[in-house]
Amino acid sequence: MGHYFRPTTIKEALSLASDWPGNYKYFGGGTDLQIYRKQKLLNNEAIIDLSELDDTCSIKADENSMKLGAFVTLDEITTSSDIQTHFPLLAEAAASVATPVIRKTATMGGNLLVNNRCTLYNQSKEWRDAVGSCLREVGNICLVTGGKDKCFSRNVSDTAPALIALNAVVIIHSQDGKKEIPLQDIYARDGIKFHDHLDEDAIVSEIRVPTKPASWWFKKLRLRKTLDFTSLTVAATVDSAGIARVCLNGVSMSPVLIEESLKKLTVETVIKKARKNCKTVDNDLMPLKYRREMINVYLNEWWKSK
Amino acid sequence: MEKVQLNVNGFPQVVLVGSHETILETLRNRLNLTGTKQCCDEGTCGSCTVLMDGKPVLGCLTPTVRCVGKEIVTIEGVSSGDNLHPVQKQLVQNGGMQCGFCTPGVVMTAIPYLKENPDPSIDDIKEGLSGNLCRCTGYKKIIEAVKNAAEELNG
Ligand SMILES: Cc1cc2nc3c(=O)[nH]c(=O)nc-3n(C[C@H](O)[C@H](O)[C@H](O)COP(=O)(O)OP(=O)(O)OC[C@H]3O[C@@H](n4cnc5c(N)ncnc54)[C@H](O)[C@@H]3O)c2cc1C
Ligand code: SF4
Numbered sequence: 001m002g003h004y005f006r007p008t009t010i011k012e013a014l015s016l017a018s019d020w021p022g023n024y025k026y027f028g029g030g031t032d033l034q035i036y037r038k039q040k041l042l043n044n045e046a047i048i049d050l051s052e053l054d055d056t057c058s059i060k061a062d063e064n065s066m067k068l069g070a071f072v073t074l075d076e077i078t079t080s081s082d083i084q085t086h087f088p089l090l091a092e093a094a095a096s097v098a099t100p101v102i103r104k105t106a107t108m109g110g111n112l113l114v115n116n117r118c119t120l121y122n123q124s125k126e127w128r129d130a131v132g133s134c135l136r137e138v139g140n141i142c143l144v145t146g147g148k149d150k151c152f153s154r155n156v157s158d159t160a161p162a163l164i165a166l167n168a169v170v171i172i173h174s175q176d177g178k179k180e181i182p183l184q185d186i187y188a189r190d191g192i193k194f195h196d197h198l199d200e201d202a203i204v205s206e207i208r209v210p211t212k213p214a215s216w217w218f219k220k221l222r223l224r225k226t227l228d229f230t231s232l233t234v235a236a237t238v239d240s241a242g243i244a245r246v247c248l249n250g251v252s253m254s255p256v257l258i259e260e261s262l263k264k265l266t267v268e269t270v271i272k273k274a275r276k277n278c279k280t281v282d283n284d285l286m287p288l289k290y291r292r293e294m295i296n297v298y299l300n301e302w303w304k305s306k
Numbered sequence: 307m308e309k310v311q312l313n314v315n316g317f318p319q320v321v322l323v324g325s326h327e328t329i330l331e332t333l334r335n336r337l338n339l340t341g342t343k344q345c346c347d348e349g350t351c352g353s354c355t356v357l358m359d360g361k362p363v364l365g366c367l368t369p370t371v372r373c374v375g376k377e378i379v380t381i382e383g384v385s386s387g388d389n390l391h392p393v394q395k396q397l398v399q400n401g402g403m404q405c406g407f408c409t410p411g412v413v414m415t416a417i418p419y420l421k422e423n424p425d426p427s428i429d430d431i432k433e434g435l436s437g438n439l440c441r442c443t444g445y446k447k448i449i450e451a452v453k454n455a456a457e458e459l460n461g
Contacts, residue, residue: 002324003325004325030369031367034349035348035349038366099352100419100433102349105363225436226437227436
């Protein structure tokens, strides 16, 4: 028996979550969650729809800073003239997610917390039953690496690397109260518990970007120009003090950030750090060797563009 | 199960639906509105697109309960009697369909798209319809039909 709740305040949503321990899911736009439910990768009985919450904000962006409600849609982000003018990096990253119609439903918060992907896991139940389920489900080995203790499913959010490069913080609510944490800190380098650094009932309500960068760069690698999840997303900014923040996603269990003064960086050191910190395995539609090589190509492109 | 009141194509409908049921399932299985197609059923092909308060949404991902209090328009609700909507008319005239399975989704995506973008280029239309997969036409005729529909709507 399923239950569908539409709370109107964050407090009510948190109290519903505590009524259904381990058996609920928050629902932003549902464009990620519904796929997981259809493929029987999630079987929670309660859905807590967050779209009616009336204590959240919308979009505020000017030449200094940006504030976004977690429930604004990606379409609202890409079409906001304030974001296009002052934070084009985010507008471009959001525009690279899924398709125009999906972006009208998909939310900012949902994109930051999109579930990790792996070609051997994100399949129909029949497919998984035929091939054998892996560590992340009920099996006991990783079908990609043969390992018994680690899952390498990929974080595929395109807006996360952009917002991490922009030094964003997120406002989180849970039974423990309200917290503000740097966006990169919510991700764990673990393909099964990829948001392990968040309280289980955490609701992301807001995203804040403190300053505007001096320059930015963004590129997403995927099979088609639309629809497909990322095979590699790179977002980079340089601030007025010359600090570069380069964030890679789609190539590891969590976004990988390299933050360093440009004075101390060479393109070789950025590539070396990226290749070392990305735990890239063969779990995407694009071949592993190619994806690894593209890390070098993109970082070189960014370096030359500065 | 929940008893909900929906507004579909301007008609109020009271239906008993599953709490996690999608509007695609409700339209097809409970209201016999089978114009909206179930194809990939996982957000990838666009065949199940319907309008919710004028905004295109994928029927296969949208819980029915979420549609309460909203105006739903399906492919059955876009023509007035025998007078086809310009998008429908141009698809017919330009041969923008073969098996026809993706067509309802194309129409329900193109109508709100042309409202927001009344004067699109061919490249704009390609991007706007990039979530609608067609396995027959090779897209050229669909894109041309939507371009012609834009011109017709602009009078
Ligand atoms: C065909 C297709 C293509 C896609 N392509 C891409 C792509 O290119 N890039 C990409 O990143 N994604 C892609 N997606 C996945 C998805 O559409 C996006 O990630 C989308 O932004 C998710 O947002 P949502 O609001 O729909 O999330 P939901 O499905 O509602 O939620 C996603 C997760 O976040 C949790 N959640 C949602 N909101 C909150 C909140 N405010 N606080 C706490 N938890 C929350 C949910 O419980 C769930 O676990 C694609 C999906 C489809 C169907
Ligand atoms: S990386 Fe391995 S354990 Fe993780 S989802 Fe893929 S096959 Fe399963």
